[in-house]
Amino acid sequence: MPRIRAAKKARRESVLKNRIAYEKVEIPDITDAVTDNVLSIAAISQPSTTRSSTKFKNDELEVSTERFILSDKKAAHMLRLHQKKADTFPIRKVLQKTRKDLISEKRKTARQARTDKATKEQPNVDDLFNSSDDIARVDILEDDVPDVMIFPAFETNNQFFPKSPSSIPSFASSSNSPKDLSKPGLYKRKRAFEESVKKDLGPEYRVTNSPAKQATLEAALRWKTRNRITDEAYQDLSREFFPSLTSLKKYRNELLEILKKESEGSLSNAVITYFNGLDSFDFEEVRINFGADKGSNSTKVVWYLVDMDNPLSQNNLHIFSCYIGGESRTELKPYMDIINETMFTLQAELIDTDHGLKRFTCFWISDCKMSDECLGLQGGSATCPCTYCTMASKTWKDFEVVPVSALRTIDDLQQAGERVEQAAAAEFLTPKQLADKKKENYSVKATPLITAIPLRRFVPPVVHISISAVSSTVKYCKEKGTDTIMFDQITSKKIGYHQGTSDYTGPNCRKILHHFMNHPEIDGYGIDILRSFANVEQYAEARDLTEDEIDKLDDAIKEFFKLIDENYPDLLGRKTKLHILRFHVMPFVRTYKSWGKFSEQSLEHIHHIKNECDRRIPGKTEAAKAKQLKYFTDQHMLIVYFASH
Structure with missing residues (x-):
């Protein structure tokens, strides 16, 4: 130990002299062992929570020299803690050693894997010659080897390579540091390293000098929405790379509010607004599919542009409305009235868009049952169940071509539907007479809900x-x-x-x-x-x-x-x-x-997405169904938005 300076020793003695009840203790020589006069832990009766009593210079205040004693409960608690620490010490040491050994073994395995890979990819460094080399090769027979191999001493430890062996490994190239390389040489080395990273790790990795940054709110919401990440799973992600869930939800609500305001008004305005937001559209005619279908406990009314890249993708499918209910005529009528009006508006004349003057052409997609409801047909097992012709089903096998006179038109359906509705309003008709009336009108039961497009634009499902x-x-x-x-x-x-x-x-x-x-x-x-x-x-x-x-x-x-x-x-x-x-x-x-x-493929697939969203919000009450419906429509609105932005 270093010798204590005289000034420091004098200050220490001065402090000790000013204490009350001071008993001078002989200070041992610094050369003595410092632990000779130290009391053992067992000799300490109770830990002290106070200092020695102190007296001011003018004796104005005097502090008691008594030491407070811990309560029995506190002392027992301290004893238990000490005993627990002593008991678990061997176990903790074993766990630390085991953890250290596991980490060491893991790193050793990784190093061995890298070594094995390098050995497979590189030539054998122990044999730098082959038959094409122009250097003579000396084969040493086992009998010629002396008991003790004496090698000449070299001044340096550099590895000796032949003049021009063809099998020199790639890593035996120049070992110049980047500072010693020329600009072209540095560029070549950088390119070679980038190619190596791309080959070993894949094209999704790249070499960069910039540290990873936290994703923006838009990028994080785009990733979470497209991959359907739950809030619980997102919460476990590192805040170093992803913004907090609270900030993300706030941004999501603000974005949804903006999107809903943009879609306010007529459906035709929403279609044109979306069309104007496209990067480009080179066709003179804009073909749009409108459709509806029931899945599980809800019915979806949708639309999408036909001439898009991957038109059947869910990213291109827009949900106009989704309601809890079936596909009866009464439930469909409010929505079909809007669809019909939108079709009339879009097809009335050429529309000046951001991509020039465009002609809009509308189509209807659905299964046969939904089309029959929208056209006022009985469908199913009726006498004339076909959507497109009035041929009775029992005569189908007798024809090779449908006569032109048997093809239905929207006007024919309108007139037949009016006749049936008038007959249904008459109180004197019996149910059998009403059924015969429908049969006389080729299985028409009501007027069509969609009249804005000809029947030939009802797509065969x-x-x-x-x-x-x-x-x-x-x-x-x-x-x-x-x-x-x-x-x-x-x-x-x-x-x-x-x-x-x-x-x-x-x-x-x-x-x-x-x-x-x-x-x-x-x-x-x-x-x-x-x-x-x-x-x-x-x-x-x-x-x-x-x-x-x-x-x-x-x-x-x-x-x-x-x-x-x-x-x-x-x-x-x-x-x-x-x-x-x-x-x-x-x-x-x-x-x-x-x-x-x-095709109605995307319309059918949307039912599966709705079911997945419903599982995020469990419950079968009306309130739970309303929450499920809102979550589904909001999520799909974001999916469509991020697909086009």
């Missing part, structure tokens, strides 16, 4: 026709087939029915078709029907078709029904969707050069 073709074929072959190969193959792929029905979903229908197309060696009863329909389904993609492809689609449809008529004549029955495929799909495709771009 792509998804539901595919479901009907595949599901009907599987059911037929299961009941009347001579073998079970088809059904066994479907079961082996674990493809099940849609919940609550005996039909397959649209994606499952495609899986079935692709399975049998990809395995031509599988042969069984009715499998040829599925392969024939697969030739039809391939032209239902969301794209424009060439004239040659349209002709091939026509031929594929004819071959499909020819196969059924010849080998499975009782398969068709009175299935409305297959009748539409046979007689009414091709006129639509030849007119508008596509079928898949007008």
